[in-house]
Amino acid sequence: MEYLASDKIAIVDLGSRDITEDELDEDLVLDKIGGAGITKHLYDQYASDDPIVLGSGLLTGTLVPGASLGIMTAKSPSTGKISHVPLNLDAGMELKYSGFDYIVIKGNADKPVYLWIHDGILDINDAEALWGKDTWAATDHIRSEMGDDLIQVLGIGQAGENGSDLAQVGINYWQSADRMGFGKLFGEKNLKLMAIRGMGLLEISEPEDFIDDCAELIKTIRTDPATGKQGIAAAAAALGEEDLGDYLGPLTHRHMACFNTPVATNTFVFTDEDPALLKESTVPEPGFLLTDISPLVALKKAGLSAKDAGIILKVCAKYGIDGAAVAELSAKSGLTDPAEIEKRFPDFKGPVESTGKSIFSPWAAFGKDMGENWERRQAVAYILGLHPIWLQMATELTEEKLLDLAGLGTEMEFTLDTLDEVIGDILA
Amino acid sequence: MESRGRKTDFRIPRIGIYTGKGASHSWLWFVEVFERQGFYNLNFLTEMDIVKGGLETVDVLAVSGGDTFSIAEALGPVGAIRLEKFITGGGLYLGSCAGAYLPLNSSKEHLNHFNFVPAKITNLTKTLPESHHMKDKFSTCYGCSFIYHAVREAVEITTTGLPPFGESTTFTAPLYGGPPMTITDPASVLATYTNFTQKTLFLVDRKLAKKTLLGNAAVIREKMGHGHLHLYGPHFEHPHFPKANLFLANAMMHDLPQENIPSEKPEEGMAILSGPERKGFIRDVKRELSNSRIVAAGLEMIPLKWTIGSKVYETGKIRVFLEALWQRMRSLERGGYILVRGGEEDRLVQAALHVTENIRQIKKGWDRKIDTLATATALFNLLNKTSALFLEIYFRGKLFHSIRENRI
Numbered sequence: 001m002e003y004l005a006s007d008k009i010a011i012v013d014l015g016s017r018d019i020t021e022d023e024l025d026e027d028l029v030l031d032k033i034g035g036a037g038i039t040k041h042l043y044d045q046y047a048s049d050d051p052i053v054l055g056s057g058l059l060t061g062t063l064v065p066g067a068s069l070g071i072m073t074a075k076s077p078s079t080g081k082i083s084h085v086p087l088n089l090d091a092g093m094e095l096k097y098s099g100f101d102y103i104v105i106k107g108n109a110d111k112p113v114y115l116w117i118h119d120g121i122l123d124i125n126d127a128e129a130l131w132g133k134d135t136w137a138a139t140d141h142i143r144s145e146m147g148d149d150l151i152q153v154l155g156i157g158q159a160g161e162n163g164s165d166l167a168q169v170g171i172n173y174w175q176s177a178d179r180m181g182f183g184k185l186f187g188e189k190n191l192k193l194m195a196i197r198g199m200g201l202l203e204i205s206e207p208e209d210f211i212d213d214c215a216e217l218i219k220t221i222r223t224d225p226a227t228g229k230q231g232i233a234a235a236a237a238a239l240g241e242e243d244l245g246d247y248l249g250p251l252t253h254r255h256m257a258c259f260n261t262p263v264a265t266n267t268f269v270f271t272d273e274d275p276a277l278l279k280e281s282t283v284p285e286p287g288f289l290l291t292d293i294s295p296l297v298a299l300k301k302a303g304l305s306a307k308d309a310g311i312i313l314k315v316c317a318k319y320g321i322d323g324a325a326v327a328e329l330s331a332k333s334g335l336t337d338p339a340e341i342e343k344r345f346p347d348f349k350g351p352v353e354s355t356g357k358s359i360f361s362p363w364a365a366f367g368k369d370m371g372e373n374w375e376r377r378q379a380v381a382y383i384l385g386l387h388p389i390w391l392q393m394a395t396e397l398t399e400e401k402l403l404d405l406a407g408l409g410t411e412m413e414f415t416l417d418t419l420d421e422v423i424g425d426i427l428a
Numbered sequence: 429m430e431s432r433g434r435k436t437d438f439r440i441p442r443i444g445i446y447t448g449k450g451a452s453h454s455w456l457w458f459v460e461v462f463e464r465q466g467f468y469n470l471n472f473l474t475e476m477d478i479v480k481g482g483l484e485t486v487d488v489l490a491v492s493g494g495d496t497f498s499i500a501e502a503l504g505p506v507g508a509i510r511l512e513k514f515i516t517g518g519g520l521y522l523g524s525c526a527g528a529y530l531p532l533n534s535s536k537e538h539l540n541h542f543n544f545v546p547a548k549i550t551n552l553t554k555t556l557p558e559s560h561h562m563k564d565k566f567s568t569c570y571g572c573s574f575i576y577h578a579v580r581e582a583v584e585i586t587t588t589g590l591p592p593f594g595e596s597t598t599f600t601a602p603l604y605g606g607p608p609m610t611i612t613d614p615a616s617v618l619a620t621y622t623n624f625t626q627k628t629l630f631l632v633d634r635k636l637a638k639k640t641l642l643g644n645a646a647v648i649r650e651k652m653g654h655g656h657l658h659l660y661g662p663h664f665e666h667p668h669f670p671k672a673n674l675f676l677a678n679a680m681m682h683d684l685p686q687e688n689i690p691s692e693k694p695e696e697g698m699a700i701l702s703g704p705e706r707k708g709f710i711r712d713v714k715r716e717l718s719n720s721r722i723v724a725a726g727l728e729m730i731p732l733k734w735t736i737g738s739k740v741y742e743t744g745k746i747r748v749f750l751e752a753l754w755q756r757m758r759s760l761e762r763g764g765y766i767l768v769r770g771g772e773e774d775r776l777v778q779a780a781l782h783v784t785e786n787i788r789q790i791k792k793g794w795d796r797k798i799d800t801l802a803t804a805t806a807l808f809n810l811l812n813k814t815s816a817l818f819l820e821i822y823f824r825g826k827l828f829h830s831i832r833e834n835r836i
Binding site for chain 2 (some may be wrong): 118119120121144145150151197199
């Protein structure tokens, strides 16, 4: 596979510590397009090993607006279904440029390990010094040891290490969209984290036309008032939930977008610092980046202040437990004190409703009917590598347009029939 | 030394590139330009190699930018004798920037061993002019005087068109501290500074810059015994200046001594890596280069620089070395020959590992607000050595391949 790819699939056996590499066959791309289409295919190929498969969409990391997504596919310990979790912020982009298109992780390590994935090299490293650390400390440790603050860390905290059904694979310091309990799978494999950094390049088949088309899309999107709003509160409103602007406003410090995504769906709130501060804070932990709408709404409905909600979600992220599940279980138990809720983390157990029933994370579904149309739009996002919330907002990004761009980028022809088939395979 | 080999129709220059003490990153530009020209017989020489007779196996010695004083001190009187013997015996000395200052007449300690060319520099002053930009790169002490750098970046150069180098032409080349020169014999001047460009950065008043540079020699060719010296004020070897590169290569080929046809067989004691050994070697080197360049890219975002000797090094220079190696990894991965001897492969992997450790130590030092000058000094030394070893192996394989393919 020459274009929009590194042409490399890694198969990692944590048990034997063997790493083998396959080329990304063009026929596979023609058949499955990419992203969840191929992670699902690879899961099926190695199903007897019950692997975790990571990959990026065909357009991830490109100039296509919202092309930020990486995908993690595995059998959910919560639902028992082969499920897909979106990897946002900069994680999907770094994965795309890491020199691997897809990574299949099978087997269990006999002692804690982490994967260091960089520029087409995949190392299995000892993680005994990291085991027991929360996700913040582990991320700090890795970035300090490797000497780079842009390394993206997909890792677990104590929840995953202790086999919690609600364990989440976090992204750096923040909550991810993992509602599927994939953190538990990491723990079972003795896999503390994956550190990813890529300085690779992507070749585009028709670069000038591709860039012109992307520029045209961006121009159109800029004129759309629906895509001009920023922050997690605006994203919640766009998904049909109440506007959280007034709730978060007094604590809001800044908004943050995922890689190349026109709408910032994340908001940094200051819980322990003046939100109006315009210089670098000297407080070690001034606040928290809100990345998940659902737990925020649930905590608000339970009567918690925005500050307490931020504090709870921060400790959830550190412990590596799904904030949506914690919000749901706290509400059921009538808990509202952040310290009390944190103490109960080891006791929280699933199943929880917030996992949803889809094979896609319900992270991008709040307030919406998760029907056939929602699933199709999610599937498109997961196959091509588009931000799942953004894709629901950006009506300009039609399936035809996205397939045209995929064709321009790869010198291949992708039809709506192929897309239908791939979506059918994923949803089957 | 009348001749450096039997006369043939094929002229594959055996080029030595100075990578020893005092050399900055710009020797890598020579590497790139020579590679583009198809000159693969490259040898990377330190001051010790030269002192020990390393010039006996090359036709050309290229010395690029860096710290002239450090280079002179490192080579010492023995190195100067070796260099003189090399040139008078028919060798060609290519000096650019610091390498151009080195053989100019000087009374200063260490430099006074290299009084080979009776040219004068026009950027020497007793009274330092006011600097307008880049105060840290603007001047260097020179005894009781100062060498100042009037401008940086691209300047216009016009060749004198003296035979056999064809008609007079004008092009641009970058100046990063190299000398403007005057010399009594006009036949020695191959090119002069004729104008500034939109990209020229003035470090002093424009009038003074004009007086210092325009009309003065940018390139000098001096005969010495049977050999020659070509001295370039600007970096004609900078890869972004193809016309200057071509001029440099043509000039070099004109004054090149004849040389032997290289052997098709690997030298004795040389092994061609293959199978898992080759795969492992590539993976290990690639791993460390990747580790290093990831940290180095991050360092470029912080305002950190060091003065090592009399040169200022920014963090961006680290990646110039690393990228020069990284871009050549692909060729090795695609099946290029890897010829090694005496455990070179292990030494390269170890050296690359030390580079990573040093760069990471600098990052930690910055985070903890600890002085990193000593680590940076060690790092640049290590980068020179590691790059030289990598490129030695790389070009050995490339030359071997080229000889096999062309049966020359």
